[in-house]
Amino acid sequence: MPNSVLVVGSVALDNIESPAGRAEHILGGAASYASIAASLFAPTRLVGIVGGDFPEEHLQLFRDRHINLDGLQIDEKGKTFRWSGDYNDDLNQANTHETHLGVFETFNPTLPDSHRESTFVLLGNINPELQLRTLEQVNNPKLVLCDTMNLWINLAREKVLEIFSKVHVAVLNDTESKMLTGDDNVITAGKKLQNLGPEHVIIKKGEHGALMFSEKSIFASPSFPLDEVKDPTGAGDSFAGAFMGYLASTDDLSAANLRRAVVYGSVVASATVQDFSATALAKLSRDEVESRFNAMRQLSQF
Amino acid sequence: MPNSVLVVGSVALDNIESPAGRAEHILGGAASYASIAASLFAPTRLVGIVGGDFPEEHLQLFRDRHINLDGLQIDEKGKTFRWSGDYNDDLNQANTHETHLGVFETFNPTLPDSHRESTFVLLGNINPELQLRTLEQVNNPKLVLCDTMNLWINLAREKVLEIFSKVHVAVLNDTESKMLTGDDNVITAGKKLQNLGPEHVIIKKGEHGALMFSEKSIFASPSFPLDEVKDPTGAGDSFAGAFMGYLASTDDLSAANLRRAVVYGSVVASATVQDFSATALAKLSRDEVESRFNAMRQLSQF
Numbered sequence: 001m002p003n004s005v006l007v008v009g010s011v012a013l014d015n016i017e018s019p020a021g022r023a024e025h026i027l028g029g030a031a032s033y034a035s036i037a038a039s040l041f042a043p044t045r046l047v048g049i050v051g052g053d054f055p056e057e058h059l060q061l062f063r064d065r066h067i068n069l070d071g072l073q074i075d076e077k078g079k080t081f082r083w084s085g086d087y088n089d090d091l092n093q094a095n096t097h098e099t100h101l102g103v104f105e106t107f108n109p110t111l112p113d114s115h116r117e118s119t120f121v122l123l124g125n126i127n128p129e130l131q132l133r134t135l136e137q138v139n140n141p142k143l144v145l146c147d148t149m150n151l152w153i154n155l156a157r158e159k160v161l162e163i164f165s166k167v168h169v170a171v172l173n174d175t176e177s178k179m180l181t182g183d184d185n186v187i188t189a190g191k192k193l194q195n196l197g198p199e200h201v202i203i204k205k206g207e208h209g210a211l212m213f214s215e216k217s218i219f220a221s222p223s224f225p226l227d228e229v230k231d232p233t234g235a236g237d238s239f240a241g242a243f244m245g246y247l248a249s250t251d252d253l254s255a256a257n258l259r260r261a262v263v264y265g266s267v268v269a270s271a272t273v274q275d276f277s278a279t280a281l282a283k284l285s286r287d288e289v290e291s292r293f294n295a296m297r298q299l300s301q302f
Numbered sequence: 303m304p305n306s307v308l309v310v311g312s313v314a315l316d317n318i319e320s321p322a323g324r325a326e327h328i329l330g331g332a333a334s335y336a337s338i339a340a341s342l343f344a345p346t347r348l349v350g351i352v353g354g355d356f357p358e359e360h361l362q363l364f365r366d367r368h369i370n371l372d373g374l375q376i377d378e379k380g381k382t383f384r385w386s387g388d389y390n391d392d393l394n395q396a397n398t399h400e401t402h403l404g405v406f407e408t409f410n411p412t413l414p415d416s417h418r419e420s421t422f423v424l425l426g427n428i429n430p431e432l433q434l435r436t437l438e439q440v441n442n443p444k445l446v447l448c449d450t451m452n453l454w455i456n457l458a459r460e461k462v463l464e465i466f467s468k469v470h471v472a473v474l475n476d477t478e479s480k481m482l483t484g485d486d487n488v489i490t491a492g493k494k495l496q497n498l499g500p501e502h503v504i505i506k507k508g509e510h511g512a513l514m515f516s517e518k519s520i521f522a523s524p525s526f527p528l529d530e531v532k533d534p535t536g537a538g539d540s541f542a543g544a545f546m547g548y549l550a551s552t553d554d555l556s557a558a559n560l561r562r563a564v565v566y567g568s569v570v571a572s573a574t575v576q577d578f579s580a581t582a583l584a585k586l587s588r589d590e591v592e593s594r595f596n597a598m599r600q601l602s603q604f
Binding site: 185186187205208211217219221222226227229263298299300301 | 564
């Protein structure tokens, strides 16, 4: 059986403003980005919930990429999770205007039996309580990654610490790493996060790349150079999706392959931010991924 | 004749506060850091000015490193340039408290005849008018690098552009690159700076490393990971000094060697910031430099 990536997280409709323009009612959500990114590399299963208002075209986008939707609940009477925000001040920091949880308010992730044997589990950025409930339903995963965000660190710190103690890979951005550890220095913060349980801690630094802290080493990946970032939404989710998809497809958890996975994550995230929503991500070909991966070597080798 | 590095810039006495503490009347100035860093690799000549109050122990530090002081003017009646500042809010951004130009007010760099044949010229961060006057006195340099800062971009923009048009390598930090180009995106800013004349533009990003823009490629160097930064003063000057010293010592201006020079620059700068003033920089051995250089490979290879 080939490995498959199970992705749980939000599926959303977003309104977004950035210096590059404005887009409304577009596909968003951590699980959307992560599953589309993972599906570039490996069979992918999406677990989440949408309302009756969720456009058929977005479901079709998932189907076109052979993303398994057996775990996507559709609550016909409810409304899809909606988020509005802007990046007008700073492309690295979203200002949230509005959040409407909709069907997410009562979401209880339930895995179809066929999903319980998933080997690679990506716990996207949702309430850590839901991440825990999802993980409990998976029988014997090879690799579990979780993402989180400032909201959960503030509201549910203990649950974030609990899920961190149960995963192999924790992914968060530099601001979140400071919030969770109280440490301004990203190097010592990364080491403190490792002490919480994860074998690997990945700290994302946006345009400055990513750092992976492993047992014996630190890996610094640059970001792929871009002349323009239109919409940074979903960069981190795409990173995590590609990271897990690549590892699932290669079935190799060596230190060297984990480094390559970080670079694939950075490469796929670089496409995501080149347009609003998952537009550029969904157009990204495997050839372009390989071409950017090779450019990353040129960028960093000495 | 082996290459030597000519360094012109400020030699100063600093008062500095950072989250790690406070230090007073310590050795500072762009040319001090740059010449000590360069002297790790190649014979170095310091061009600058100090007053009669400049402590003998600092002169002795330069002499101990065989830094040629024939071009260091000592104005016995004047006072050495003094700078006071803190990094209490942000280690990446100094708050200036006081600046006393002292002997620097009337400084006119004059190269001893023996210095006119210098092959590697490092125009440290001073008034671009003085950088131009220094450069005019060098006969036929192989490589000229200039650094600058926000002050000169604001006060003497045209002169900064003039010196940029005459050098091979321009070095500035990310904030300065935005000021000079008006471009928030560091990638397009780097390309615009290349259009001003320099063959290579290096944008320093502090803890996020450095980017070198060359004719056909971009090189991204991470910074050396540090658990603590005590005093960031002089990091950029040490970077430039080590970059030029390494290139002078190898006499190899190939693209690959320029990349290695950037990494040596990052490595030496990482030592500088581990203590106040040039204390840690002056203790840095060539063995430790090589050990950190190898660690940089481990950090970034995939």
